[in-house]
Amino acid sequence: MAKDILLEIGLEEVPARFVRGAMNQLKEKTEKWLRDSRIAHGEISAYATPRRLAVLVRDAEERQSDINEEVKGPSRKIALDDQGNWSKAALGFARSQGVEPEKLFFKELQGVEYIYANKSSIGTATSEVLAEGLKSIILSMSFPKNMRWGNHELRFVRPIRWLVALFGADIIPFEITGVTTGNATRGHRFLGEETLVALPSEYVEQLRKQHVIADVAERSALILKQIHGLAAEKAWQIAVKEDLLEEVLFLVEYPNVLFGSFDSTFLAIPQEVLITSMREHQRYFPVMDKAGTLQPYFVTVRNGDRTSIEQVAKGNEKVLRARLSDAKFFYAEDQKLAISDALSKLETIVYHEDLGTTADKVRRIRALAEALAGKLEVDEQTAADVSRTAEICKFDLVTQMVYEFPELQGVMGEDYARKAGEREAVARGIFEHYQPRFAGETAPGTVTGALVSLADKLDTIVGCFSIGIIPTGSQDPYALRRQAAGIVQIIIAHGFKLPLGDLFDLALNVHEARGMKRERLEIRKDLYDFFALRVKNVLAEHGIRYDVIDSAMAAGYERLRFTVERASAVFASATGEGKEEFKLATDAFNRVCNLASKAEGASPDPALFVEEVEHQLYRAWEQAHEAVTKAIAADDAKEALNRLATLREPITSYFDKVMVMAEDEAVKRNRLATLAAIAGDVLKLADFSKLVW
Numbered sequence: 001m002a003k004d005i006l007l008e009i010g011l012e013e014v015p016a017r018f019v020r021g022a023m024n025q026l027k028e029k030t031e032k033w034l035r036d037s038r039i040a041h042g043e044i045s046a047y048a049t050p051r052r053l054a055v056l057v058r059d060a061e062e063r064q065s066d067i068n069e070e071v072k073g074p075s076r077k078i079a080l081d082d083q084g085n086w087s088k089a090a091l092g093f094a095r096s097q098g099v100e101p102e103k104l105f106f107k108e109l110q111g112v113e114y115i116y117a118n119k120s121s122i123g124t125a126t127s128e129v130l131a132e133g134l135k136s137i138i139l140s141m142s143f144p145k146n147m148r149w150g151n152h153e154l155r156f157v158r159p160i161r162w163l164v165a166l167f168g169a170d171i172i173p174f175e176i177t178g179v180t181t182g183n184a185t186r187g188h189r190f191l192g193e194e195t196l197v198a199l200p201s202e203y204v205e206q207l208r209k210q211h212v213i214a215d216v217a218e219r220s221a222l223i224l225k226q227i228h229g230l231a232a233e234k235a236w237q238i239a240v241k242e243d244l245l246e247e248v249l250f251l252v253e254y255p256n257v258l259f260g261s262f263d264s265t266f267l268a269i270p271q272e273v274l275i276t277s278m279r280e281h282q283r284y285f286p287v288m289d290k291a292g293t294l295q296p297y298f299v300t301v302r303n304g305d306r307t308s309i310e311q312v313a314k315g316n317e318k319v320l321r322a323r324l325s326d327a328k329f330f331y332a333e334d335q336k337l338a339i340s341d342a343l344s345k346l347e348t349i350v351y352h353e354d355l356g357t358t359a360d361k362v363r364r365i366r367a368l369a370e371a372l373a374g375k376l377e378v379d380e381q382t383a384a385d386v387s388r389t390a391e392i393c394k395f396d397l398v399t400q401m402v403y404e405f406p407e408l409q410g411v412m413g414e415d416y417a418r419k420a421g422e423r424e425a426v427a428r429g430i431f432e433h434y435q436p437r438f439a440g441e442t443a444p445g446t447v448t449g450a451l452v453s454l455a456d457k458l459d460t461i462v463g464c465f466s467i468g469i470i471p472t473g474s475q476d477p478y479a480l481r482r483q484a485a486g487i488v489q490i491i492i493a494h495g496f497k498l499p500l501g502d503l504f505d506l507a508l509n510v511h512e513a514r515g516m517k518r519e520r521l522e523i524r525k526d527l528y529d530f531f532a533l534r535v536k537n538v539l540a541e542h543g544i545r546y547d548v549i550d551s552a553m554a555a556g557y558e559r560l561r562f563t564v565e566r567a568s569a570v571f572a573s574a575t576g577e578g579k580e581e582f583k584l585a586t587d588a589f590n591r592v593c594n595l596a597s598k599a600e601g602a603s604p605d606p607a608l609f610v611e612e613v614e615h616q617l618y619r620a621w622e623q624a625h626e627a628v629t630k631a632i633a634a635d636d637a638k639e640a641l642n643r644l645a646t647l648r649e650p651i652t653s654y655f656d657k658v659m660v661m662a663e664d665e666a667v668k669r670n671r672l673a674t675l676a677a678i679a680g681d682v683l684k685l686a687d688f689s690k691l692v693w
Contacts, residue, residue, distance in 0.1 A: 002042070002059035003168035006200030007134050008185055010162035013050045016250035018143055018157055023048035023216070029137045030055045037133060038065040039126055047204070047214040049253040051189070054214065056200055060167070064123030071097055076106055076113040090115055130167055131174040138176060152177040162186060166200050188212050188254050191304060211254040211305065220249050223301055226257035227285065230299060234259075237288040238299050244279055251283065252303035259287075260317040264296040266324045269331050272411045273401065277323050280405065284320070330400040334412070339420055342395040349397070354467045354517070358394055361459060364510050366390035369455035371506045376496060378447060382425075385448045389429035392417065393452055396430070410434040436486045443486075443493035450490050454503070457483040461530075462507035465523050466516040470530070484534045491560045492538065495635075499558040500531055535563060544571045547692040554687035565637035570686050573641060581645075586688035588651040589644075589679075593689065595660055596679035599672035608670040613650075613657045620650040621678050628681050640685055647678065 007030070014022065027046035034041055034057065042059035073079065073093035081087045086094075086101050094101045097117040104115045139154070146155035154177050165172035165181040174181055183197050187210020195210050197203050204214050213219040223245065231238045248255075266274060271294040278284035278298050287297040298320065302312055346359040355361065369390040373383045396402050396413035414431035418424070425448050432449025433456055435441060444450040461480050464470070471480050491498055504527050508520055516523070535557045539549045544567050552567035573582040609615050624643050631640035660675065662668045682688070 002061055004166075004200035005041075005057040005060050005130070005172075006054070006164060006166040006197065006203055007137070008047075008052055008054040008162075008164035008203070009138060009160060010052050010164070010186060011156075011160060012158040014053075014158050014250075015145075016050065016247045018145075019048050019050065019053075019250035020216070020246070022053055022141065022143060022157060025141055026053050026055050026137070029140060030057065033133050033137055034060070037129055038067070038123060039129075040065060046216075048216055048250070049212060049214060049219075050250055051186070051253065052214070054164075054203070056203060058201075060126060062126050064126065064129070066121065066123050068118075068120040070107075070116045071119050072107075072109070073097075073104070073115040073117065076115065079104075079115045093117070127167055127170065127172075130165070130172045134165055134172060135174045135176060150177070164197060164203075166197065169199055186210075188304070191254065213254060216249065219252070219255060220245070223249065223252075223255045223257065226255070227299060230257055230259060234287075234297075236295065236297070237290060237292070239275075239286050239288055241279065241285075244283065244285065248283055248301050252301055254304060256302045256304060256306050256309070257299060258302055258309050258313050258316075259297055259299045260313040260320070261297050262317060262320055262324060266328060267294065267296060269324070269328055270411070270415050272408065273327050273331065273405070274324065276405050276408055277327050278320065280407065281323055282316070282320055284316075326404070327401070330404060334396075334399040334401050334416060335419060337399065339392055339395050339417070339422075342398050343392065345398040346394060352463070352467075355463045356514070358397065360514075361463075362391065362394050364459045364463075364514070365393065365452065365455045367510050368459055368506055369452050371510075372451045372454060372498065372503075375498060375502065375506070376447075376451075378451075382447055385423060385425040385429065386451050388422070389426045389433065389448050389452045390455060392422070392426070393430050393433050393456070436489055438482070439485070443490045447494065450494050450496075454487055454490055454498075457487050458503055458507040459510070461487075462504065462511055462523070462527070465526055465530075466508075466511050466518055468517060470526060480530075481534065484531055485537065488531070488534050488538050488560055492564055495561050497559070497561075500528070500560065501558055504528075532557065535560065539564065539567050542568065544568065545575075547690055548574060548686075551686040551688060551690040554690060555683055555685055559635070562632070562635045562637060565635055566641075566685050569637040569641045570688075570691075572638075574691060583693055584652075585645045585648040586691060588648045588655075589682045590689045591655060592651060592675045593679045593682060593687075595672060596676040599676035600669060601676075602669060602673045604674040604677055605670055608666060610662075610667060611658050613654050614671070614674065617647075617650040617654045617678075618674060620647055621674070621681075625677070625681055628684075632684060637685065644681060644685065651678070 023046045027044055031044055040061040041057050044058070045056045047054040047056070074089045079087055079090040086104070090104065091101055093115065094104055094117065097119050099117045099119065104117055106113045107116050141156070143157040146157060147159070148155055149159040160177055160179050162184065163176065163179050163181040164183060164185050165174065166183055171181060171183055184194050185197055185203075185207065186192070186194050187207060192210030192212060195206050197206050207214045213222065224240070227238050227240060230236070274294060275286045278286050282300070284298040284300045287295045287299060289295055298316075300316055302309070343359070346362060347357055349358040351358045351361045366387060369386050370383070373386045378386070393413070396409060396416060399412055399416065401412045402409050410431045410433065414427045417430050418427040425446060428446055429448040429452055432444035432446060433452040435444045435449065435453060444453050460478065460483050464478055464480055469478060487503070490496070504524055508523065512520065532553065536549055536553065539552070542564060548567055548571045552563060552570060555566065557563045573579065604618060606615065606618060609618065624647055627643040628640045631637070631643060658671065660668065660671045662671065
């Protein structure tokens with residue numbers, strides 16, 4: 001008869017950001033252990049609150065399934081020695097499978113004989129393996145940060161305070177750090193009490209009676225329902241950010257939404273400051289009107305019932321008032337700081353011991369931004385705005401507001417620069433030069449912001465690469481991958497004709513003046529390899545198939561906007577209505593490219609053509625070549641591909657009537673030169689041999 005399994009790990013409050021990952025990990029490890037242990041089961045549910053992680057397995061069978069399988073060993077040639085006796089390899093195989101050598105037998109597989117062993121065993125009772133198995137699951141869990149407590153050697157996310165382990169109504173006995181399993185769980189820290197769980201199926205309801213909503217999805221839905229109900233009642237727009245909701249979700253066990261207010265005079269401070277203070281420090285949801293303007297109210301979630309909820313609201317108002325008073329003071333004090341004085345303070349802030357101070361970085365950003373503006377030949381005013389924006393882009397790092405709220409860098413810089421009388425383009429550029437800050441955020445909207453952002457990100461990446469800081473595996477402490485993705489996004493969004501090689505050279509020139517620990521060519525190669533993965537990611541985000549990405553990337557990715565256009569054009573042709581015609585064209589291109597690889601580099605000479613089809617193909621190529629060249633210069637990949645496709649029939653006719661590898665060496669070389677000329681245009685768009693049909 002199948003029974004349910006319940007495992008609950010009771011803990012001191014776990015940091016909210018760790019809870020969901022830990023819950024999912026517990027479920028995954030339980031699923032794997034059951035699978036490896038051959039224990040059939042039904043649905044598995046995971047639960048979590050700040051004080052507990054739990055998993056409930058429905059209908060677990062009372063015995064492991066039996067094993068009866070044939071295991072393949074060495075081939076006959078290896079399994080037998082010269083006298084026909086079992087070799088050491090065969091005897092070792094028999095031992096590893098727990099069978100006697102005389103029970104080994106031969107079977108043929110794909111024309112080769114191998115020895116096999118029949119491996120069989122009777123499944124053990126589930127109750128006999130659960131204790132060791134569940135304990136091993138807990139001990140194998142890992143977390144971003146661990147701690148030890150008491151005299152125990154175990155490192156865990158937080159101290160374990162109780163354990164519930166049940167198979168049906170029976171307790172699964174084991175012990176960890178002096179805590180022994182039982183059937184007693186604990187309710188809400190203040191509203192609940194210890195309660196016994198008679199059966200795993202009663203777990204969720206038993207906790208509900210003790211003011212704990214264990215189901216994460218239910219708790220989340222309850223919070224949102226209360227927030228939306230309050231918004232409808234008050235005619236508010238309550239800004240619910242997913243990351244804040246996720247954090248609040250794992251700060252409470254029994255949620256109740258409440259609201260409070262603050263003095264409207266605080267609204268004189270930029271609303272980004274107020275919102276940041278509410279969200280980051282207090283975990284409050286800000287309240288907006290329909291136009292998106294902040295209102296003097298906040299919404300929060302209490303971990304408890306609605307007893308004395310008004311007093312709770314007043315307490316939160318008092319705390320928030322102190323926070324906003326600090327922000328108001330910082331805001332007023334910061335405006336007394338001249339930008340020039342702020343810049344001088346950057347001289348004392350170390351950016352990196354090998355890369356100088358933050359002021360050094362700003363000087364590099366300015367030099368690089370000015371070089372980029374010159375490369376794009378922007379107008380005089382834009383060039384001046386770029387230079388000034390780059391010069392002061394980091395001045396707000398020394399303000400009290402950014403010191404208190406680092407996430408407001410750029411936001412405060414824009415506000416303070418505008419109040420200091422800087423041009424609007426410069427003020428906006430200070431904010432935009434941090435964009436995109438994260439995946440999904442838009443690129444800077446202005447050319448000024450975009451160029452300074454490129455300069456900042458390029459300086460960071462090239463600077464780190466120049467001193468040997470290159471991301472490996474999951475390690476990327478300087479967020480270089482995100483910075484590179486931002487560069488790609490900006491260039492594509494603005495259509496800047498800035499080849500990657502030019503970007504690298506401009507940044508390397510700036511860092512060479514400083515002095516680099518690595519060779520320039522080595523850094524340049526690493527940069528290309530690093531950016532290749534970022535470009536592939538961007539193409540994948542555009543919904544382009546993996547083989548098309550490989551095909552387009554093989555033609556290079558110097559011009560990022562054109563790379564996206566090429567990949568998109570090839571993907572559309574390979575998957576659209578005319579894909580059969582396109583396949584025939586790519587077959588012709590691939591044949592051309594295969595033979596062209598044998599060419600020696602000379603240009604085709606029409607005087608050496610023997611057959612009329614050679615003249616026909618050459619004339620067709622000359623017409624297509626001119627059109628393809630113009631289309632490529634205009635980043636019009638679709639037009640270039642269409643023009644190239646007109647060569648399909650002349651190529652097919654050519655191969656039908658001409659022997660490329662002619663006996664006459666001069667004729668052969670000339671024919672290969674013709675194919676090389678065509679291949680040169682083809683490979684500017686893609687390597688079509690990488691397409692999967």
